[in-house]
Amino acid sequence: MAFTPATREQRFVLDHIVRIGDLADTERFAAASDDVVDAVLEGVGQFAAGEWAPLNRAGDTVGAKWTERGVVMPDGFAQAYKDYVEGGWGTIGVDEAWGGQGLPFAIQTAVLDTLGSANMGFALCPTLTVGAIEALAHHGSPEQQALYLPHLATGEWTGTMNLTEPQAGSDVGALRATATPLGDGKWSIKGTKIYISFGDHDMAPNIVHLVLARTPGAPAGTRGISLFLVPKYRLNADGTPGDFNDVRVISIEHKMGLHASPTCVLSFGDNDDCVGELIGAELGGIRAMFTMMNNARLNVGLQGVQVAEGATQGAVAYALDRVQSARAGSPDKAPVRIVEHPDVRRMLMRMKAQTQAARALVYYAAGQVDRANMGDAAARNRLEIMTPLAKAHGTDLGNEVASLGIQVFGGMGYVEETGAAQYFRDARITPIYEGTNGIQAADLVGRKLALDNGGAFATLIADIRAETTDTGLIALVDACDAIGRRLATADADDKLAASYPFLTMLSVATCGWLMERQGRIAAEGSDDFSAMKTATARFYLDQIVPEAMGLKAAATASAAILYAISPEAFAA
Amino acid sequence: MAFTPATREQRFVLDHIVRIGDLADTERFAAASDDVVDAVLEGVGQFAAGEWAPLNRAGDTVGAKWTERGVVMPDGFAQAYKDYVEGGWGTIGVDEAWGGQGLPFAIQTAVLDTLGSANMGFALCPTLTVGAIEALAHHGSPEQQALYLPHLATGEWTGTMNLTEPQAGSDVGALRATATPLGDGKWSIKGTKIYISFGDHDMAPNIVHLVLARTPGAPAGTRGISLFLVPKYRLNADGTPGDFNDVRVISIEHKMGLHASPTCVLSFGDNDDCVGELIGAELGGIRAMFTMMNNARLNVGLQGVQVAEGATQGAVAYALDRVQSARAGSPDKAPVRIVEHPDVRRMLMRMKAQTQAARALVYYAAGQVDRANMGDAAARNRLEIMTPLAKAHGTDLGNEVASLGIQVFGGMGYVEETGAAQYFRDARITPIYEGTNGIQAADLVGRKLALDNGGAFATLIADIRAETTDTGLIALVDACDAIGRRLATADADDKLAASYPFLTMLSVATCGWLMERQGRIAAEGSDDFSAMKTATARFYLDQIVPEAMGLKAAATASAAILYAISPEAFAA
Incomplete structure (x- = not known):
């Protein structure tokens, strides 16, 4: 395409x-x-x-x-x-x-x-x-x-993040890779890491692996983790890549999509000759990891935008070209471009609106990174609360839009040659890596609602209320406000049981706010772009915001129903 | 798995x-x-x-x-x-x-x-x-x-349905394959058909192709279509397969999934030696096709059930086995099976509930086939209105459940070896073939709401109302009733613009009705199966039914917003 x-x-x-x-x-x-x-x-x-x-x-x-x-x-x-x-x-x-x-x-x-x-x-x-x-x-x-x-x-050298091990996926604290002091300030690294994106490739003369490992005597769990810098090739005295550093790629995963990205199993120190340097303080790995991961989470949310953009462009081009069936209810029986059929338009309008919503959400969060980096504490809090929304909702939207893209193509969408299927397959990893979307939801209700004594959440709600005039959005924000305040003090199970639907509601409220603003500004223009932006904003507020209200029951439910049966009863 | x-x-x-x-x-x-x-x-x-x-x-x-x-x-x-x-x-x-x-x-x-x-x-x-x-x-x-x-x-011989041609996908009436009388009551068939599932294979000594084609002088569109019986091998006098009948498989599609099913491009009569027999009356093809397709639509809805069942079994087994992270809020810091985590349970409960809902919907429709076949006119009407619901909503649920299945597996779900990805890829064709789900929605609002002067729809609503005691479901049924009556007389564009969200609402109302009944009956039992059924029914009514209410705004919106911009503005 x-x-x-x-x-x-x-x-x-x-x-x-x-x-x-x-x-x-x-x-x-x-x-x-x-x-x-x-x-x-x-x-x-x-x-x-x-x-x-x-x-x-x-x-x-x-x-x-x-x-x-x-x-x-x-x-x-x-x-x-x-x-x-x-x-x-x-x-x-x-x-x-x-x-x-x-x-x-x-x-x-x-x-x-x-x-x-x-x-x-x-x-x-x-x-x-x-x-x-x-x-x-x-x-x-x-x-x-x-x-x-x-x-x-x-980018002459590329970087990787080495967190996951077979027994340590979402539970990073369970990792077992070790770092042993060599006496010269450096460390001998040993262990196997999995799911290392671009863990190896032939596009750069060196690859800089950032590796989480345990030092001798380190406590169990995340408090015992340190971060190490482990280049593929050790640096010569002049800083150029020199000797091979005993980092081997054992295999790459056979994935459903994202085939351009090698997902590597890396083995460090098979020959006891892998040398790393500590980054920051010993046992400070988890903090350094969060620095690395927080922006990575925004960048994964951005992948949702990317795939939505690509899928939408493909579907729009196809719908503007493919002629099939007369328009229903029209006296003219000649077949028309499928963009003329109402349900195809509905899909395209939804794809456009959701792509823009995802982009607004992720870019908005990115703008907070810049303000936070200049010491703006309010922006730091806003970024904290936006990060799980941008990651989870951004990637959910990427998946939704990619699926709609296939549907617009019809049978052609299921045939690989059109490219619609690739977006759908590529997108599906994004709700999983960099912290599953369930973990994002847990982060939202567990940490972010409590941030600044609830102030981070309260100011977001206040900012949306201050700008919106849309009754549907006001209702959604009111619901989010009430649910968020309740969840902040709920018991752990209830909090987590409601976390995902609540994350979606709050994300849609935020997107609605940003879409409404865009629609208001676009309405001042008069070209196709302005008309399109005005329409997608209207569509978002009129149809997508009310949908999110449908999640209210789930976001206010307790965990009781989930634990009403034994684990084994799920197999009954 | x-x-x-x-x-x-x-x-x-x-x-x-x-x-x-x-x-x-x-x-x-x-x-x-x-x-x-x-x-x-x-x-x-x-x-x-x-x-x-x-x-x-x-x-x-x-x-x-x-x-x-x-x-x-x-x-x-x-x-x-x-x-x-x-x-x-x-x-x-x-x-x-x-x-x-x-x-x-x-x-x-x-x-x-x-x-x-x-x-x-x-x-x-x-x-x-x-x-x-x-x-x-x-x-x-x-x-x-x-x-x-x-x-x-x-099943000694297998059958196929040959409708689609490159220019005639959803618009069957645009097909160009021809049938020319041979003078002996038989017909010479010529043309190319695409997307022919199991159009060829090596598991049976003969394949019976049912082929839509145009006879000489036939009117344009669907009224000019006849159905032909075209075996791969002509029958000998004793009824055994004999001479090759000039039906060639030119290629098979490279699809995203369902790789066990060869999707063939078939060429009939390349050497002017393909002989077919008329099935039914000349120009009666569209009626015969609907006979063939109506039950086929239920069977595609059933594929949604199949994939949901397989994906759910896989996810449950994984969640009962995979140990990762301690339970949040628990004093015990030992890692637990992931089935113990609330958001994983939410996903599993949803998978179980949606699988059962899809099965109830499709089986219910199947039961109407049997009653209709015995001459029950009410069952015939019920079947007519259930068919688009079973096909579209059944397949939508298959896709949702397969996606949740990947999410439960986490990173392992994206790696092909676990099988979770296969369900996801296999499922994605089902909302497309046998009439896209958009076409099912058009069928619902275009034909089925009008059936028996609205009586087919009214009796469904009445039957649900007569049995349910759930306030959420009653609200949803009331909304469906009002929207359905309005849509029955709405203008074509408005009808179609609202068709898909309305189809989902009515499907969930129907599933809610059937789930509530199951929950009521299961509550009399006391084993794991009964507990599970009781819980999934409760979950469905408490969480999924209210979600469908969120579609009310879209189901009552006019088409105006979709046509507020020019087709080209979608590319802006």
Whole structure:
């Protein structure tokens, strides 16, 4: 499918949801002028459409391949990655101190949005590098930062996150990888990690693994975890990659989708020759991990936007082209383009509205990252509460839109050649990794509702109330307010039983708020884009917001019904 | 994954939803005694678990393969199919006159449910044969019936339905295949058909294609269509398969799932040597097609049940086995089986409830087939209104449950080896074929609401009202009643714009009715099964019924918002 960068939509959301102008008015982000933002959006759009989108299908059909020499990417990926590095697209959001451009995280979000809409599996590689940069920038030593960050900033070297082990999935604290002091300040790393995205590939001269492991005598659980920097190749004295560091890729997973992204099983220290450096303090791993994961969660929410954008573009193009059946109730019996049929329009309108809602939600959260980074405590709280919403609801919407995309294509959607199925398969991992959406919901009701004594939640509710004039949205916000306050003090089981429906309600309330604002502003315009934005906002408020109210019963139910039967009775 | 036939659940639904006892009290179905029903359910359960379930994964990973000699099934399928034929499982619902057992369609539904839960792609083959049997039994000549039905009844020969052409998907009337009289009462068939499930394979000595084509001078559109019987091999004088009938399989589709089912492109009459016989009257094709498709639609709804059953069994088994994380809020910090975590229980409870709801809906409709076949006009009307609900909502639920199944597995669900992904991929075709779910919704609001001057709809509403005591369900039924009466006379665009959300509401109301009854009856029992049924019914009424109320806004919206923008604005 041809990919057209959503440049105008991105600019609109940056202007009115991120309020990028306010950021550009600060000293820190003065570089984010209108001209620069436009140049970045257009430049990455051209690059992604020209070089990455054409590789999307080969990424799926050929996929990354495991060989004895390591993982080999499909033809064209190495060159396209090189061009990404040379184009400077990796440096957008990185601090100038490390060779970055120091632009807002929100701009970097827009760049990753475009790259991932063109080729989601490929874009996961730079997304992971961003996580490694964040961890090193916040917790690395000056030496580590100097040696590694400039290479990570450009993307010349890529980064990975090594958390999961077979017995330690959602329960990170159960991990068993070990780090033993070598006496010279360095550590010998040993263990097996699974689900390591881009854990190996042939596009970069070095790969920087960030590895969670236990040091000798460390307490059990998450408090006993430390974070280590473990390069694939140790650095020479001049900082160039040198000796192999005993990090082996044992296999890659055979996944339903996202085939361009090699999901590796990595073995560290098979020959007792894997050397790592501590990042931050010993036993400080969980804190460093959260630094790395929080933005990673936003970036996974962004993958929901990416897949929704791609699937919507494909479905719209097909519906504008495919002729089938006369319009019902029309005196004209000639077949029409399927976009003319009401139920197809309903699907397309929903796809457009949900894609925009997801984008607004994730970009809004990204804008809070920038404000929080400048020390804005309110923005920090807002970011905290937005993160589970952006991750979970953003990815849920990506899945919904990808499924609608198949439906618009009909039988053709189920045949792989059209590409609609790829979006659907690619999307399905996003509600799982970086903390399942159930874990996001637990985070929302467990930690985020309690944040600032409930203040973080209360100010979100207040902000929505202050701006909306839509009666449906007001009803939803009122319901969220009451449920959220009740859940904050509910017993653990009741809280968790209601967490997912509540997360959806609060996400829709937030999206409704941001969509209503966009609709109000778009209504001032008169072209197709403005008309489309006005209509999708109206549709969202009139049809999607009331749907979320249907979750109220589930969000106010206790856990009793779930525990009314024994575990074994589920198999009856 | 190990497959356990849902024998007890099937028996429960046959007893209390189909009310199979009432059928067994009739002369026609006197054979459907308790003992026979139990023997059939247990027998097919053993057969499916022992022979078909073990082939499910090879059906996916190896799949049906196109070769120059025709389609080749994976190893083991031919033998397992032979055993199906010899076991008599194809004959269950076929009239005794054709060598069948003359048992109710509802029992045949249970048999296909079990076969498809074990191996959905494989079970599509007998499902299609059922359609061919129906068409011939209702519209074939005595000679055709005598020659073909006994072989189709056993499944020795298999059947196909040939409707779709590249330009004629949902718009069947646009087809171009031709039939030209040969002068001896037979016809020369010419044309290309696509999406022909089991259009070729190596498991049977003959394949009976039912082909829609146009005769010379036939009017345009659906009124110009006739149905033809076109065997792969012409019959010898003694009725055995003889000369090749010039039906070639050109290719099979590369689909996202359902790989065990070869989706063929068939070319008829490449060498002008394809001979067909008219089934029924010339130009009577569309009527015959509907005979064939109506039950096929129920059988596709049943595929939703099959995939939901398989996915649920897999997720429950995993959740009962996988140990991860301590229970939140518990003083005991030891990790527990994930079934103990509230959000996992919520997912499992939802999977169980939705699977049972889908099964009740489809079996209920199947029971109406049997009553309608005995001349019960009310049952005929009920069947008419149930068919789009069973097809669309049954398949929607299959997809929802398969997606939840992946989520319960977490990262393992995205890796193909666990099988959770296969259910998800297999399920996605079901809302598309046999009339997309959008077309089902159009059928509901366009034809079925008007049936019997609205009487078919009104009696459904009345029956639900007469039995339910649940306030949430009463509210939903009231809403459906008001919306249905309004839509019956609405303008075409408004009707269609609201059709899908309305279909979902009415489906949930119907499922709620059938679930409430099951819960009431199950509450009299005291074992795990009864407790489970009581809990899922309660969960359905308390949480899923209110969700459907959230669709009220969409089901009462006009089409105006969808047409507020130009088609091209969807690409803006």
